[in-house]
């Protein structure tokens with residue numbers, strides 16, 4: 332497949348307001364959704380949206396597809412969204428729960444920390460309540476999701492005892508209400524808790540597969556281990572698929588290049604874009620990364636690279652569209 336270079340600043344489609352999911356994670360693709368959607372729209376696939384590495388779900392929920400297969404190895408993410416799909420978790424239930432737990436947090440010893448610890452211990456003891464999952468996701472430090480070596484939630488407290496103020500609870504409740512409208516009942520939307528290797532072969536020629544695997548050589552936790560063997564297997568499965576695919580990966584940063592690009596992905600079409608990851612633990616994760624989208628269809632309609640161009644797209648409008 333031949334690559335073409337067209338050095339134009341990509342047009343950002345700001346017409347549609349973005350849906351923000353009720354759970355957070357450091358790899359969340361919120362700000363890249365318009366770019367991903369622009370590329371996906373070129374593929375113009377009429378089948379299903381297939382996302383083997385769902386994470387918070389922000390890309391799937393803004394895809395507009397009415398039929399989907401969504402998967403993640405993290406059982407808490409899948410359990411949470413399946414509970415919303417089954418309507419065992421509803422917006423009023425989340426509101427009542429957060430009001431109660433938020434009140435306990437605001438009065439707890441040690442500036443709220445004791446109650447955060449109580450919920451975290453309850454969750455890690457094996458109860459795995461989807462409601463506690465939302466609490467931890469929204470009261471943890473810096474909107475991060477990370478699990479320790481035994482699969483335990485190990486993010487520290489954000490140190491804000493009044494975290495669940497009424498306006499914040501309303502915001503989260505509205506996000507749950509919105510996602511419960513987006514998620515279609517089975518069999519239109521099907522959730523899985525398996526390896527990507529079980530999911531990609533389910534795709535047929537009319538489907539679009541969007542993959543956002545853990546980035547090779549970057550942050551790792553219990554559910555985000557990623558080896559070169561994983562990358563090779565992903566490459567092999569995506570090379571064989573009859574569907575169209577879009578893969579998110581990183582291209583390079585100030586220090587190094589992603590060696591996987593040259594090794595596996597350079598025979599496909601690649602578009603790149605600067606992206607600033609503002610959360611995450613290490614200094615490296617806080618710097619600008621050149622993101623890449625790899626795909627198996629022609630991309631002449633979209634600017635191939637904006638890396639290095641100084642023109643700033645409409646930042647103010649962008650910020651207005653992406654609220655927490």
Ligand SMILES: C[S@@+](CC[C@H](N)C(=O)[O-])C[C@H]1O[C@@H](n2cnc3c(N)ncnc32)[C@H](O)[C@@H]1O
Pocket residue numbers: 356358359360361383384385386387388389390402403404405525526527528543544545546554555556
């Ligand atoms: C980079 S995150 C996806 C972020 C997502 N696009 C978002 O915007 O929120 C990668 C996800 O892949 C999941 N994952 C890691 N290894 C996996 C595997 N072998 N198969 C399926 N999912 C996996 C992780 O649990 C994590 O949620």
